[in-house]
Amino acid sequence: xxxxxxxxxxxxxxxxxxxxxxxxxxxxxxxxxxxxxxxxxxxxxxxxxxxxxxxxxxxxxxxxxxxxxxxxxxxxxxxxxxxxxxxxxxxxxxxxxxxxxxxxxxxxxxxxxxxxxxxxxxxxxxxxxxxxxxxxxxxxxxxxxxxxxxxxxxxxxxxxxxxxxxxxxxxxxxxxxxxxxxxxxxxxxxxxxxxxxxxxxxxxxxxxxxxxxxxxxxxxxxxxxxxxxxxxxxxxxxxxxxxxxxxxxxxxxxxxxxxxxxxxxxxxxxxxxxxxxxxxxxxxxxxxxxxxxxxxxxxxxxxxxxxxxxxxxxxxxxxxxxxxxxxxxxxxxxxxxxxxxxxxxxxxxxxxxxxxxxxxxxxxxxxxxxxxxxxxxxxxxxxxxxxxxxxxxxxxxxxxxxxxxxxxxxxxxxxxxxxxxxxxxxxxxxxxxxxxxxxxxxxxxx
Numbered sequence: 446x447x448x449x450x451x452x453x454x455x456x457x458x459x460x461x462x463x464x465x466x467x468x469x470x471x472x473x474x475x476x477x478x479x480x481x482x483x484x485x486x487x488x489x490x491x492x493x494x495x496x497x498x499x500x501x502x503x504x505x506x507x508x509x510x511x512x513x514x515x516x517x518x519x520x521x522x523x524x525x526x527x528x529x530x531x532x533x534x535x536x537x538x539x540x541x542x543x544x545x546x547x548x549x550x551x552x553x554x555x556x557x558x559x560x561x562x563x564x565x566x567x568x569x570x571x572x573x574x575x576x577x578x579x580x581x582x583x584x585x586x587x588x589x590x591x592x593x594x595x596x597x598x599x600x601x602x603x604x605x606x607x608x609x610x611x612x613x614x615x616x617x618x619x620x621x622x623x624x625x626x627x628x629x630x631x632x633x634x635x636x637x638x639x640x641x642x643x644x645x646x647x648x649x650x651x652x653x654x655x656x657x658x659x660x661x662x663x664x665x666x667x668x669x670x671x672x673x674x675x676x677x678x679x680x681x682x683x684x685x686x687x688x689x690x691x692x693x694x695x696x697x698x699x700x701x702x703x704x705x706x707x708x709x710x711x712x713x714x715x716x717x718x719x720x721x722x723x724x725x726x727x728x729x730x731x732x733x734x735x736x737x738x739x740x741x742x743x744x745x746x747x748x749x750x751x752x753x754x755x756x757x758x759x760x761x762x763x764x765x766x767x768x769x770x771x772x773x774x775x776x777x778x779x780x781x782x783x784x785x786x787x788x789x790x791x792x793x794x795x796x797x798x799x800x801x802x803x804x805x806x807x808x809x810x811x812x813x814x815x816x817x818x819x820x821x822x823x824x825x826x827x828x829x830x831x832x833x834x835x836x837x838x839x840x841x842x843x844x845x846x847x848x849x850x851x852x853x854x855x856x857x858x859x860x861x862x863x864x865x866x867x868x869x870x871x872x873x874x875x876x877x878x879x880x881x882x883x884x885x886x887x888x889x890x891x
Contacts, residue, residue: 447485450478452863457494457824460501460795461814470499472820475862480816492865494824497857498791501799501814502534502821506591506806507624507678507699507748508773510536512558514543519753519841521555524773525563525878527751527839529867531774532823532856534565535811535881537591537748540572541604547572548580549587556589556880563878564866565859566811566821570594570624572604573615585621588888589880592621592806597660598628598652598723605630609663616673621885622697622806624676627660627685628652628724645763646713649725654682657724661685661696668695676805679704679750681724683734690743697745697805700735702772702779703846708732712846718759718766719846722750736788739797745805747797749776753842771840775833775847781825781854791827807884824858831855837870 450471459468461480471479471486479486510524521538528536538555540546546555546569555569568591571584585593595615596604606612607630615623633656641647661677665688668675676697680686681704689698703722708729712720720726738744752769759766776798784791803812810819833847859867866874 447487448479448483450486450488451490452820452865453483453486453488453491454494454499454822455483455491457497457499459499459814460791465498465791470814470820472863475820477814477816477818477820480814490865492858496826498825498827499814500795500823500825501812502819502861503532503777503798503823504535504802504808504811505533505749505751505773505776506537506746506802507539508536508751509539509541509753509769511542511753513554517841518755521559521563522876523839523841524751525565525567525876526872527771527774529564529859529861529872530839530870532777532825532859532867533773534821534823534859534861536565536567536773538567538569540570540594545572545604546570547574547577549584552584552587552590559878560880561878562876564872564876565861566878566881568881568883573606573623574604575606575611578614578618581615581619585619586886588886590886591881593619593623595623596626597664598626598630598633598656607631609667612664613667613671616667616671616675619673622674622676624678625664626678626723627657627664629656629659629663632656632659640764642764643762645718645721645766646710648713648721648763649709649727652723652725654684654727654731657682658684658688661688665692665696678748679724680735681727682731686734686738686743690738690741698738698743699746699748700739700744701748701750702776703750703770705732705735705739705783706779707846716846718761718763719770719844721763721766721768722752722770723768739789739793744797746801747776747780749773753840755842756844771838771842771845774838774840775845777823777825777856778831778833778852778854779847781827782852785827785853809882809884809887811881820860820863822858822860823856824860825854826857827854829853829855
C-alpha cells in the first residue's frame with residue numbers, strides 16, 4: 446500500500462544532514478515521516494518544489510517584537526508575520542518590553558499572548574537583573590523560556606547589570622546558556638561627550654570597539670570562574686573576534702546581517718539614523734573580520750536583532766534618535782545574496798540559522814530535515830533576482846534600511862510544523878505559533 450501523508454513536498458533540492466539532494470518529503474502530524482523518492486505516495490496537500498531549495502526552517506535567535514508596552518513599534522502578531530514572510534519559522538524574543546520579562550507572570554503573559562496568535566513558533570528570553578537572581582533557576586526552566594538575557598551595557602529599555610558582581614551572581618545560579626549584550630557601561634558613560642548632535646556617524650565613535658571588547662573580556666573571565674556557558678550577541682569588532690576565538694570553552698558567538706552587510710562611514714552618510722544600532726555598525730576592517738570569523742568557524746549563529754522603531758522616532762536628530770532597525774524579514778534574502786556572491790556556502794547558511802541554534806540552545810525536534818523532526822521548512826529560490834522594498838515589509842514599522850536593494854535569492858515558502866503559512870509572498874493559513882521546546886526543560890508528556 447502506498448503511503449499517505451498530510452503534506453508532500455515534491456522534487457526540491459533538500460538540505461539534509463547528509464548533504465543537499467533532490468528528494469520528496471512526506472509530512473504527517475506536523476513531523477517529517479519520510480525523505481526520498483515518494484512517487485507512489487499521496488497527500489492531503491502536494492507542493493511542487495521543483496527548482497527550489499528546501500532548507501530547515503530558519504530560527505532567528507534575537508528579535509525584539511515590543512509587546513507588551515511598545516505596540517506602536519511592533520507586536521507579536523506583526524513581528525511574526527514579518528518573520529514568516531521572510532522565511533523564518535521560529536524566533537527567540539527579547540525581554541526589554543514594558544513590563545520587562547523578569548518574572549514568571551510576565552513570561553506566562555507573553556506565552557499566552559503569542560500562542561495561536563504568532564505566525565511562527567517562539568520562545569522568550571527572561572531578563573536577568575540584580576533583583577531576580579534568586580528566581581532565575583526556576584525562570585529559565587519555565588515553558589516558553591529561551592534562557593536568560595543580560596545587558597552588560599545599556600541599550601533600549603532599562604535592563605542593565607553593569608557590574609561584575611551582578612553578572613557573577615547570575616552566572617553562578619543558572620544552568621542554561623545565557624545571552625549577553627556586551628558593551629562596557631562605564632566606558633559608554635565616559636565617552637558620551639563624543640556624540641556629535643545631528644551626526645549619526647559619531648555613534649561608533651561613542652560606542653567604540655574597546656567598549657565592546659572590554660565587556661566581552663569581563664564576561665568570559667566570569668564565565669570561566671563560574672563554569673557557565675555564555676552567548677555573546679551581535680559581535681561587531683575584529684578585536685572581539687580575535688579574543689573569542691580563544692574562548693570556545695565557554696562562549697558562543699552571534700553575528701547579524703547588518704554588521705555583515707553595512708560599513709561605516711558609508712551607511713551613516715546614506716541612511717543617517719536608520720543605520721543606528723547598538724552595538725554600532727563599524728568600519729570595513731571590522732566587517733571583514735566578521736566574515737573571516739564566519740569562514741573560520743568562530744561564528745556559531747546568525748541573529749537579525751530585529752529592533753523596530755517608528756520612522757517618526759528614527760527621524761529625531763542624533764543622539765535623541767533610538768537605536769534599532771527592522772531585520773527579521775530581510776535576513777534570508779540578504780544572506781542568500783551573500784551566498785550568490787560566494788561569500789558563504791548554502792550549507793554554512795543552514796548551519797548558522799537552523800543547525801547552529803538547535804545545537805547551542807538544545808532545541809528539541811527542530812534544526813534539521815530528518816525523519817521525526819518538526820516539519821519546519823524555509824523554501825527558497827537561489828536564482829530569483831528581486832528587490833527589497835519598504836512596501837514588502839510586514840513589520841508595523843513599515844521600513845527597512847535595505848529599501849531598493851537588489852538581491853539574488855528569495856524566500857518562496859514558509860512551513861511551520863507541516864503547515865504552509867507563506868507561499869510566494871502571501872499568507873496562506875491562520876496563525877498557529879506554539880512555544881519552542883528545549884531538551885533541558887522538557888516536561889513529562891501525558
